[in-house]
Amino acid sequence: MVVNSSPQVFLFLSQILGKKIIDLTGRRWGRVSDLVVTTADLYPSVTGVLFIPTGRKTPSRFPWHRITEVGDRLVVHPLAPEDQAEATVAEGELLLKDSLLDKQIVDTQGAKILRVNDLHLLNVNHHLRLVHVDVGLRGLMRRLGLQRAMDKFFQWFLDYHLSDHLIPWRFVQPLSSSDFLRLKITQNRLAQLHPADLADIIEELDVNKRSEVFQSLDVETAAEALEETDPKIQVRLIENLNPARASDIIEEMSPSEAADLLGDLPKEKAEGILKEMEKEMAEDVKELLVHPEEKAGGLMTSSFPTLPPQATVKEALDLLRQQAENLDLIYYLYVADEEGHLLGVTSLRGLLAANPQVSLSDLMDSRIISVGLEEKKEGIATRFAKYGFKGIPVVDEANRIKGVITFKNLLEVVAPQLGK
Amino acid sequence: MPENRSETNTSMGAEKVSRKGFWKTLGIFFALIGPGIITSNVDNDAGGITTYSLAGSEFGLTLLWTLIPITLALIIIQEMCARMGVVSGKGLSALIRERFGAKATFYLMIALFFTNLGNTISEFAGVAASLEIFGVSKYLSVPVSAFFVWWLVVKGSYKSVEKAFLVACLFYISYIISGFLVKPDWVQIKAEFLTPTLHFDPRFLTMAVGVVGTTIAPWMQFYLQSSVVDKGLKAEDYQYARMDVIFGSIIVNVVAFFIIMLCAVTIFQSGIKIETAKDAALALAPLAGKYCTWLFAFGLLNASLFAASILPLSTAYTICEAFGWESSVNRKFGEAPQFYGLYSLMIFLGMGIILFPDIPLISIMFYSQVINGALLPFVLIFMLILVNDRRIMGNYVNGWILNLICFLTIIVLIFLSGAMVYTSLR
Numbered sequence: 001m002v003v004n005s006s007p008q009v010f011l012f013l014s015q016i017l018g019k020k021i022i023d024l025t026g027r028r029w030g031r032v033s034d035l036v037v038t039t040a041d042l043y044p045s046v047t048g049v050l051f052i053p054t055g056r057k058t059p060s061r062f063p064w065h066r067i068t069e070v071g072d073r074l075v076v077h078p079l080a081p082e083d084q085a086e087a088t089v090a091e092g093e094l095l096l097k098d099s100l101l102d103k104q105i106v107d108t109q110g111a112k113i114l115r116v117n118d119l120h121l122l123n124v125n126h127h128l129r130l131v132h133v134d135v136g137l138r139g140l141m142r143r144l145g146l147q148r149a150m151d152k153f154f155q156w157f158l159d160y161h162l163s164d165h166l167i168p169w170r171f172v173q174p175l176s177s178s179d180f181l182r183l184k185i186t187q188n189r190l191a192q193l194h195p196a197d198l199a200d201i202i203e204e205l206d207v208n209k210r211s212e213v214f215q216s217l218d219v220e221t222a223a224e225a226l227e228e229t230d231p232k233i234q235v236r237l238i239e240n241l242n243p244a245r246a247s248d249i250i251e252e253m254s255p256s257e258a259a260d261l262l263g264d265l266p267k268e269k270a271e272g273i274l275k276e277m278e279k280e281m282a283e284d285v286k287e288l289l290v291h292p293e294e295k296a297g298g299l300m301t302s303s304f305p306t307l308p309p310q311a312t313v314k315e316a317l318d319l320l321r322q323q324a325e326n327l328d329l330i331y332y333l334y335v336a337d338e339e340g341h342l343l344g345v346t347s348l349r350g351l352l353a354a355n356p357q358v359s360l361s362d363l364m365d366s367r368i369i370s371v372g373l374e375e376k377k378e379g380i381a382t383r384f385a386k387y388g389f390k391g392i393p394v395v396d397e398a399n400r401i402k403g404v405i406t407f408k409n410l411l412e413v414v415a416p417q418l419g420k
Numbered sequence: 421m422p423e424n425r426s427e428t429n430t431s432m433g434a435e436k437v438s439r440k441g442f443w444k445t446l447g448i449f450f451a452l453i454g455p456g457i458i459t460s461n462v463d464n465d466a467g468g469i470t471t472y473s474l475a476g477s478e479f480g481l482t483l484l485w486t487l488i489p490i491t492l493a494l495i496i497i498q499e500m501c502a503r504m505g506v507v508s509g510k511g512l513s514a515l516i517r518e519r520f521g522a523k524a525t526f527y528l529m530i531a532l533f534f535t536n537l538g539n540t541i542s543e544f545a546g547v548a549a550s551l552e553i554f555g556v557s558k559y560l561s562v563p564v565s566a567f568f569v570w571w572l573v574v575k576g577s578y579k580s581v582e583k584a585f586l587v588a589c590l591f592y593i594s595y596i597i598s599g600f601l602v603k604p605d606w607v608q609i610k611a612e613f614l615t616p617t618l619h620f621d622p623r624f625l626t627m628a629v630g631v632v633g634t635t636i637a638p639w640m641q642f643y644l645q646s647s648v649v650d651k652g653l654k655a656e657d658y659q660y661a662r663m664d665v666i667f668g669s670i671i672v673n674v675v676a677f678f679i680i681m682l683c684a685v686t687i688f689q690s691g692i693k694i695e696t697a698k699d700a701a702l703a704l705a706p707l708a709g710k711y712c713t714w715l716f717a718f719g720l721l722n723a724s725l726f727a728a729s730i731l732p733l734s735t736a737y738t739i740c741e742a743f744g745w746e747s748s749v750n751r752k753f754g755e756a757p758q759f760y761g762l763y764s765l766m767i768f769l770g771m772g773i774i775l776f777p778d779i780p781l782i783s784i785m786f787y788s789q790v791i792n793g794a795l796l797p798f799v800l801i802f803m804l805i806l807v808n809d810r811r812i813m814g815n816y817v818n819g820w821i822l823n824l825i826c827f828l829t830i831i832v833l834i835f836l837s838g839a840m841v842y843t844s845l846r
Contacts, residue, residue, distance in 0.1 A: 102518050102525075104744065115744020117522065140743065143522035206509030207652055236652070 011070065012134070013096055013119035014143050021051055023078045024068070032074060033059045034097040036089060037130055043169055044094065046121070046128040049074070050087045059087040070123060096130065099176040104209075105133060108189045109171040111197035113204055118142055120166055133172050136165025175209055191221045199228035202237075211240045219245075223252030226261070235264045238273075247276035254328045255281065256301035256409055259288035263298075288403070296380055297373035299410065300394045300403030301328040306336045309343055309361035313354045320348070329391045329406050335364045340400035342368055342393055370395045373402060377413050384410055454586065455647035456498065456661070458730070459640050460668035461589045464675050465727030466546025466697065467539060467785060469720055471634045472676050473700035475627050476683025477692065481612035482619070484680055486628055487673045490635050493829045494669040497800070500807045500818070500826065501641045502661045505648030507816045512645040512799075513742035515806050528802075529739050531795050533762075536639050536735040538788020540770035543731065545781055546724030548774055549698035553717040559775065566771035569729040574753065574760060585730070591722040592675045598715040599678035602708045604685045613677075622843070629840040630789070635676070636833060637792055638799045643734035646741065655816070682708075682716075695782075732766035793837035800830045 013035065021029040029051060036048035049067070050059040062076070062083045069075040089095055100116050107114055117139030120132035134142075141150040154162045173189040190198055190213065198217075202210055202225060214222060214237045226234055226249060238246050238261065250258045250273060262270040262285060274282045284302040291297025305327055307316055316333050324330055333351065335344040344364030354363050370393045371380055383392055384407060391404045464472075475483045501512065508515060517525040547565045548558035573581060618624075644665075653661050683700055686707040694700050701716040736759050740747035746756040753760045773779060804826060808817050818826060 102521055112746070113744070115517070115742075135744065140522060140526070144526055145523075206649060207654060208509045210509075232652075 009123060011121045011123055011128070012139075012142060013101060013121060014139075016070070016074075016121075017097060020073045021049075021076060022073050023076050025078055027078070028054055029076065029079060030054045030056075030060075034095050035064075035128075036061065037094050037096060039092055039094050041129070043122075043129040043131050046096075046130070047093070050095070061085045061087045064128065065126070067126070070128075094174070100133070100174055104175045105135075105167075106173040106175060106190060106193075106201055107135070107167050107171055108173055108192045109167070111193055111201065113175075113201055114167075120164075130169055132166035132168055134164055134166055136163075138162050138164050175205070175213070188216055188218075190217060195221070195224035196228045198225040199230075203230055203233055207236075211237060215241070219248045220252055222249045227253055227257045231260065231264055234261050238265060239269060243269075243272040243276045247273045250285075251277055251281050254301055255284045255288060255303050256299065256328065256403075259285045259298070260293060263289055263293060291373060294377055294413065295373065296371045296375040296394045296405060297402070299377065299380065299405045299413065301406060301409065302403050303328045304332075304334065304391070304393075304404040305330065306334045306340075306401065307360060308337060309335050309359065309364070311360050312356065313351055313358050313360065313363060314356035316346070316351050316360060317356070320351075329404050331390045332404070333360075334393055334401055334404070335360050336401050342370060342395055342399055342401040344368060345393070368393070370399075370401075371405070372397070377410065380405060380410055381414055454664070455644055455651060456502065456664035456666075456668035457589060457671065458585050458647065458668075459498070459644040460494075460672035461592060461675075461723075462643070462727045462730045463635060463637065463640060463672050464592065464679075464723055465539070465543055465731075466549075466720065466724040467542045467789065468634045468676070469546070469679060469723055470542075470697040470785075471627075471630050472679040473683045473687075473694065473697050475631055476680035477687035477694050477700060477703075479624060479627060480684040480688040481609060481681065482617050482624075483628060483631060484609070484613045484677065484684070485616045486631055487677055487680075488613075490632055491669055491673045493632075493833065494636055494672070495666050496822075496826055496829050497636060497641065497803075498644055498665045498669060499662055500803055501645040502648050502665045503658065503816055504803070504807055504813065505645040506653045506655055506658045506661055507814065508812050509649055511649055511738065511741045512642045512803070512806075513738045515812065516802050517742045519806060519809065519812070520802065525742050528795075528798065529742055531791065531798075532638060532642070532738065533735060533766075535788060535791045535795055536731050537766055537769060538784060538791060539637075539639070540728060540731045540766050541773050542781075542785045542788060543724045543728035544770045544774040545785065546697065546720055547728065549696060550701070550717045550721035550724060553698060553701050553713065562771055562774050565725055565728070566767050569725065569732075570764060570767050572729060573733055573763065585726065588722055588726040592671075592719065594715040594719040594722070595675050595678045595682070598704075598708070598712050598719070599682050601712050601715070602682060602685055604681060609681055609685075625839070626843050629793075629836045629843075631676075632833070632836050633789060633793050633796075633840050635672070636796065638795045639731060639734055639738075641799055641803060642738040643730065646734070646737050658816075682712075728767070728770065732763045732770070735766060736760070736762040790841050793840040796837050797830075797834040800833060804830060 016035065017032055019032045021032060023029060030053040031051060032049060033052050034050040035046050036050065037044035038047050046064045048061050048063055050061050052059050062079055062085070066076045066079060066083055067074055068077060094100070096119055100119060102116060104113055104115055106112070114135040116133050116135060118134035119130055120134055122129050122131045138147060138150065141147045151162055154160045171189070171192075190201075193201070198221070202213060205213060210233070214225075217225065226237065229237070238250075241249070250261065253261070258281075262273065265273070274286065277285070288298065288300070288302060291300075293299070303326060305316075305319055305323060307319060320327075320330055320333065331348050333346050333348070334342060335346065336342050344360070344366040345368055346360060346364050350363060350365075369383060369387055369389070371383065373394060373396055375394075380392065383389075389407070391406045393401050394403045394405060395401055504510075504512065504515065510518075513525065513529070516528065544562050544566065548562050551561035552558060572584060648661055682704075687694060687700060687703050690707055692703050694703055697720050698717075701713050701720065704716055705713040737747050739745075739762055740756070740759045743758075745758040747759040773784070774781075804823075806812060807826075808823065810817055
């Protein structure tokens with residue numbers, strides 16, 4: 001890109017850093033060392049310039065509006081002493097070079113962690129705004145001063161026009177630690193990610209950043225991401241939280257996931273969290289904790305719908321509608337008597353197709369396929385494969401229903417053995 | 421993961437307290453070791469074994485004492501890497517990129533790529549040489565081993581790769597066994613080991629520099645720090661990482677000790693001239709028996725294969741980390757194209773160059789050592805700046821005593837590397 005004296009529309013940070021600053025009287029002030037932006041806007045606008053005054057080592061700061069022209073050099077109105085300040089950064093401000101350039105960011109659209117090669121700025125009416133983050137090869141070459149050589153090489157050798165790989169700022173979540181904390185309240189874009197993608201990103205981050213990122217998430221997002229995270233990393237993340245916050249997050253998880261996680265935690269920590277949790281959820285989780293993780297009792301969830309046989313289809317549908325948000329499984333409704341003996345099962349499809357007044361005892365299928373609490377994962381997997389269910393009920397010796405294993409729960413324990 | 425959940429619910433507080441202490445410490449240590457030991461063992465690669473064999477067979481036991489300061493320097497440098505890895509949670513190339521910017525990083529990575537490519541070539545040369553002793557042609561042994569190494573990483577997962585590497589570490593014992601097979605005079609060895617001798621003969625000095633240069637190489641710092649990060653060690657576990665590094669650094673020099681000693685008491689004493697590790701292995705047969713030759717050749721094969729898989733892997737990791745590209749053994753080829761691309765390219769080039777007829781092997785190995793030596797000072801200076809940066813290291817920065825020791829070590833190493841580059845280019 002040729003730098004000329006006419007006002008440019010797009011600029012790269014690498015083209016501004018190191019530029020000489022000169023005022024209208026021709027006096028030299030120093031060289032640009034960094035730019036300050038305010039993050040309040042969707043596209044942060046540059047508010048200040050950090051520069052190394054000629055002959056000094058530590059930077060000073062002056063406001064962006066003092067600049068009249070951005071060309072080969074930055075031309076400024078003469079700087080009065082009150083225009084210059086110490087190079088400090090206030091709340092809601094971000095240093096472009098210090099916290100973005102060469103650092104890692106999350107591209108929330110592509111769900112990837114990338115390293116910033118350059119920053120793309122838009123200059124309109126003397127307002128400079130950060131619009132894109134450059135993560136491409138061309139940006140890297142620009143930093144090395146080899147961009148033109150590289151373009152020519154690609155054109156000549158491969159007949160290929162190398163283009164910039166830019167990510168719009170609104171899909172960018174910075175990760176630099178100090179700024180991350182400062183930004184988290186106003187704009188945590190990580191919540192835009194699918195929980196499974198967010199979990200992947202958390203796993204890929206380094207140990208310190210991982211817990212920072214996790215702590216910045218709201219409770220619901222944190223719980224969703226945690227469910228998808230590798231068990232070892234789950235433990236690390238929860239260990240770093242205080243019991244109150246940990247229990248808030250765990251309450252949002254499904255009971256079976258929560259039990260798996262608490263079972264992996266050191267005993268004192270798990271008990272501390274259980275104490276902080278809502279009583280009902282804590283009871284459910286404690287019951288699940290008794291069973292080994294690899295057997296039916298440990299895989300099952302206690303959050304599934306049951307009704308007595310005399311209930312009607314209408315009641316069943318009402319129950320499902322009310323509870324849908326909290327249930328781990330809604331495709332089947334289990335019919336059980338007051339002591340919990342499993343009598344039959346109906347599918348959601350069956351309920352929707354049936355007359356609302358029919359009682360469940362007439363509709364239910366009493367040829368039940370269930371597994372015992374001690375059933376191993378292989379046996380459970382075989383049954384899933386044979387019958388094609390989305391969930392299998394777990395019963396004790398007296399045929400009382402204790403929980404349901406969903407296909408997803410099974411997949412999580414079987415998947416690691418499937419090979420890559 | 422607990423075997424049985426009910427166990428966590430019963431009270432076992434009293435039991436836990438008594439179990440702490442020695443066994444617990446030992447248990448944690450074995451769970452956390454790996455990075456230091458693997459790195460150190462890769463260090464005894466084809467180039468290393470060649471250098472040690474030459475040192476022993478040309479200068480006898482006189483260079484043995486240098487292993488003591490080398491061990492100390494290795495510990496000091498690797499400890500800094502392990503500490504940076506544990507505290508920052510980032511690899512060395514990421515830290516360099518974030519602290520020193522794109523330009524410095526780019527040229528450093530280019531240099532590292534070529535150094536490591538040179539080293540990889542010498543690893544495949546080691547494979548070819550060792551299997552030729554068993555009568556296998558290099559046109560068979562090199563492609564097969566290259567494919568094996570490539571397949572191990574591209575098709576394997578991290579767990580299988582690490583296990584294979586740890587098993588490879590065990591095979592270094594073959595050198596120690598060979599050392600005992602020749603029944604050396606331990607009293608004399610002890611005396612030579614503990615008394616520093618220095619000849620101001622250029623050949624002697626070049627060899628001393630070679631021994632240092634082959635033991636402390638630039639790629640190791642990157643590899644060690646990345647594997648420490650990969651293990652996910654926390655600052656509290658740092659003491660175990662340090663134990664791992666010290667343990668590894670000692671083991672690597674024990675192996676070096678036995679190679680130098682073996683060649684000194686056999687080849688040196690009978691006055692045979694050798695030029696390569698293969699010559700050394702073959703020269704051992706009439707002096708120490710054919711089993712000794714076989715053990716020596718087997719050790720060389722193991723070391724070469726081991727390093728041939730780690731070096732390209734480490735290079736790919738390091739470069740991808742610096743430029744923010746996807747890098748993990750657990751990804752598929754399409755998900756991490758740059759990573760697997762770099763990895764495959766290095767193996768392919770390493771293999772291809774060896775298979776070229778009449779390739780000037782000795783000069784390739786030689787110039788790769790020269791770039792190694794030229795690159796090391798830069799890496800060490802970057803490291804020293806990073807390890808003293810409070811924004812990165814917090815309270816884990818070097819103390820002034822450690823800084824002084826590091827500084828002196830680095831000065832000596834820079835001087836030696838400079839001397840090596842100078843003498844080899846003259």
